[in-house]
Each structure stands twice: as C-alpha cells, then as structure tokens.
Amino acid sequence: MILTVTLNAALDVTYQVPAVEWDGVNRVAAVHRRAGGKGVNVARVLAALGQEVLVTGLAGGPTGRAIEADLGAAGLPAALAPIAGESRTTLAVSQPSGATLFNEPGPRVSEDELGDFLTHYESLLDGARAVVISGSLPQGVPADVYARLAAVAAARGVPAIVDADGEPLRHAPGGRPAVVKPNAEELARAVPHGTPEEGAQALRERGAEAVVVSQGEAGLLAVTAGGVLRARMPYKVEGNPTGAGDALVAGLALGLVERSPWPERLRRAAALGAAAVAAPVAGDFDRDVYAHVHPLIEIV
C-alpha cells in the first residue's frame, strides 16, 4: 500500500453559473463536490493505476465528514484522524468567461490533535511501501512537520516523497526523504540563488536523497545520487495544469515502490503530469494522452 498524507484535506466545490451577477442573486446551475487536497489527488491517480492506496491526514466537522463520504464513494480507502475544527472548502465559481476561486482559511489544529495524528500515522506506516506527503499545512501545525513525517518513515524503512512549498519545503530535506518535488517557482523561493540544478543540489546537500523539479512545458529536472537527468516533453498538452503535479508525484511514488531506474521513473512521472493537464479535474488523467506522450518523452 502507498500511504498519502493530506494534513489540510479539503472539499473541492465547483459552482457552474452561466453568467455571474456580482452583487446580485445567482442561481447555481450545477454543483460538484469532491474530496481534494494534493495527497487525495495523488491517491486517486495511484488507485486509477491499480495501486493499493490509503489516504490519511486530518478531517473535522461536517466538511470533514463530507470529505470522508466522497472518498468512500470513490472507493479510496481512508483513515483520516479527527480534529475539532472544520475542514476547509475550496470553491470555484465557474462561468464560461473564467473562474473565481475562494479558499477558506481552514481549521486550526491543536498540539494534542497533531500528536494523536503522529501516533496514528506511525501505525499506518506498518503496511506502507512508500508515503507521499504533500500540500499545504493547516493553521497551528509547525513548518517542520513534513520533515518529521519523513524522518519517522525513514526510521521504519519507508521511503517518503515530499511535495511542499515555503517553510515546509525548506525544512523537508532534514527528514531525509527519498524525493523532494518542488516546482520551479517553489524551488526558487526555497533556494533563492543559482540555477534550478544548483537549487536542487542544495536541497540534496541538506538531506534529500533526490530532488525532482517540475518545470511545466520544459519538463522535469532530477538531481539524484546517480547524477542529473532531464525529461523533455515532446509537445505542449493544452488543458488544466491543476493536479498535474499530483499526477507526477504519483508517477514518482510508483517508481519508488517498483524500484525502477530513474530514467523510467521520470518518463512515467512526466507522462502522467502531461496526461493530468489533459483531464479537466485534478486527480484525473487522460489515458490516451498518457499512452501517446509516454514513449515520446526524451530522457537526457
């Protein structure tokens, strides 16, 4: 089983409105509700690829129960730890001319709740072949938590992938994760000077075993113990980049549990990322695009 951790799990809601009347009353034509958060999206992609997954993280209040209900409906096994606060909702008001997003502040997590989660997390690692730790942190959770989660996994021989931004990314290498996966902007924020390769190398020097940098259309850069590799995309896939990073991380996790060579891991991760761009909803990917782009990706 691959464990995915989503400390700030969300209910992703989409309102379709033909033409929003701002400062007026709008009838919503259609509503979509779906469990979200980066780790949930990673789990969806892994499950679609036939992998056993387990979703963990924190969930609270009626919104937390809605998240759990949707995971159940989607057939995604979940073992979320309860919190008193209410899980966040993200709302996209979508009209033909564009979308307006509203992100709730989300719950505040107490020290005791985080402590209970850590105990719960340790028990789940027993059956895990890899753990994916990704996304934003709820309020009250210290920025080094991803480093701690990775370290606990490493101590049990479970390789961890961390996909984070800001302070949690800066701390992550300290937990000696198998892979840290920033995108180019996140890496530039974490290591402000030098080239992406130098930045990735800096994160390796701080403890990460490998660093994979997603660079959008420019493909992937991987800095590993075995050297530097790049995945070059054969063409631009049009669509919705939300969730592309999560599909990419799912590909990396698969490579990790299958212990496949790095060129193969990167090719699959890059192909899944591109196939996710072609799918309208985060957590999905387009199988035809995946099959088409995969053999054309150049590893150099």
Add this chain to the structure above:
Amino acid sequence: MILTVTLNAALDVTYQVPAVEWDGVNRVAAVHRRAGGKGVNVARVLAALGQEVLVTGLAGGPTGRAIEADLGAAGLPAALAPIAGESRTTLAVSQPSGATLFNEPGPRVSEDELGDFLTHYESLLDGARAVVISGSLPQGVPADVYARLAAVAAARGVPAIVDADGEPLRHAPGGRPAVVKPNAEELARAVPHGTPEEGAQALRERGAEAVVVSQGEAGLLAVTAGGVLRARMPYKVEGNPTGAGDALVAGLALGLVERSPWPERLRRAAALGAAAVAAPVAGDFDRDVYAHVHPLIEIV
C-alpha cells in the same frame, strides 16, 4: 410544542472577503455556517422567546448532516426526515461594497421520500400546538404539498400558518390553514387583480381562516373572520430585511397558541418583524428594538 416545517432546509454560508478579485484566487477571511430555511429561522425566534419548538423537514447528504449538527449546537430540537439527495447550500460572498449570493439548485425528492415524510409529519403533530409551514419547495415536491400539510394538521385540530410564494401559496388556502402569510408582492402574484385587502379576502374565500399581508415599512394588513385590521409602524427600522418575515410569522404562531386577540397578535408580529430587521442575521432579532417599537405600533 410549535412544529416548524422546512422542506428545503439549507446550510447558509457566509464568506467574508475584504475585496473580491473576480476571475482570481481569493482568501476567505472568515466563514460562517448556519442552518437556514424559513422554518428554521421561525424556530430560532420562537426558541429565543422561550417557546418549545421542533424543527422538521427534509435533510440529506453531508450538507443535511451539517444542518442537523448546527441545529444541535444551537439547542434547537430537530426531527428532520432523511432524503438521498444533498440538501442545498446558500452562499453569500460578503465584501464591504455588497454581497453576491449563490443559491444551489438543491435536492430532488422522490415520491417515496415525500410519502415517508408525510407519515413522519403526522406523528410529530401529536405533540404540536401549532405548525408553521414555510419556505420554498425542493424539486420533485408537488405544489399542493403545503395545502396537504395544513389539511392533515387541521384534521387533528392543530392550527397551521403557511408562508409561501407562487403555486404553493395559490394552493395553500385549500388546506384550510389558520393563517396564510404572504408579503405584498407574493399576494399580488397569487391574486393579480384588486387591492391587497381584496387579494387577502380572495385567499380567505378559498379556505384560509385569516390572511396576514406584510407590507414592509407600511406595516401589516390582517383580514380575519372578525374583520380587517392594520398594524402601522411608528418609524422605519434600518437594517437587513432578510428573516423579518420569519420573525413576524413566529409572532403570529405565538398569538395562535396563546389565543390572544388579533390586535395583540398583530402588534407582536409587527414588532418582531421590525426587531429582526435590526439584527444582522436571519433568525435573530434585536430585543431592545422589540421592546421599543412594540408599544408604539398602532392597530387600526
């Protein structure tokens, strides 16, 4: 106990956003979630006045559970009947310059679910001194349902107040309710010709025992078996008119169970309506405004 029926119970959500960036990403500064729907607001006012209440209606999905959880947290006894569909959310995106409202389409109710509710409703009437039936109908529910609910109550000697619009209002008098409470616009839609007094009289002729028409700042018009009465407001209360009609209906329900004379009923109902305008949230009322305005209302 006073029973309030809310077939289209809602979760009323408010997002406070300092300045909305349309077509952009917005951080929500504060979120408020509260069980809503007209019957729920009526129950809140009655409970605040020390009355025993019971909230019934339909609730489904995670949003239905959120509604029930909020009623529980507010100390409002509830016995909602379950439906498979998901209860609706109303969202108000509030910024200093104004508010944008989004109304979800809400659930579709099956014939079986409605049948189960009617059985449930009958059993709840046993302990009821009055029943308040108000608000919109979910999809799939026939427009004569309020007439049926009133008729079932009448057959058991429980007086009913119906607060509805459109087809449900046109049908309502057929159930011989004790009071039908449209506002001026609703009455004009239901009985397009003649004065408000003639319109109210027409609803009485179709079966309503009394008709109370809310006319905003102009006060109330009551057409009863004992004649025509008007409540005249002493001054305009500034504020939020949402929920004023529900407070007014709560006042009428109170008059019904206390069998108070019509002038007294009207004065209290009008004072509660005005006091609700002075409170920012539907279902609340301002006790100071209530105490101040009540003795000044003129009944003619």
